[in-house]
Amino acid sequence: MIRYLLLFFLGLLVYYSLRTALSPASRSSGRKQRQQRMTGQDMVLDPECNTYVVKERAVARRMHGEVMYFCSDSCARKHEEKDRS
Numbered sequence: 001m002i003r004y005l006l007l008f009f010l011g012l013l014v015y016y017s018l019r020t021a022l023s024p025a026s027r028s029s030g031r032k033q034r035q036q037r038m039t040g041q042d043m044v045l046d047p048e049c050n051t052y053v054v055k056e057r058a059v060a061r062r063m064h065g066e067v068m069y070f071c072s073d074s075c076a077r078k079h080e081e082k083d084r085s
């Protein structure tokens with residue numbers, strides 16, 4: 001009887017270790033979409049580091065007659081430098 005219980009717990013252990021081993025991969029994919037959905041705010045994509053930023057807090061720069069948004073001043077500067085070269 002005890003042997004069956006041990007087998008049962010061993011099975012549970014294998015099941016949980018497999019589940020935790022598999023879950024991080026599925027969690028990392030589609031992270032950006034979930035972020036966007038969660039906030040419900042106006043999100044803009046920073047073309048420099050590919051991060052979504054809340055529009056109100058983003059750094060806006062006018063380039064080629066178009067307004068572009070960045071997560072930080074340094075990203076905006078980097079993008080401007082790339083654009084110039």
Ligand SMILES: [Zn+2]
Nearest residue numbers: 046049071075
């Ligand atoms: Zn950035």
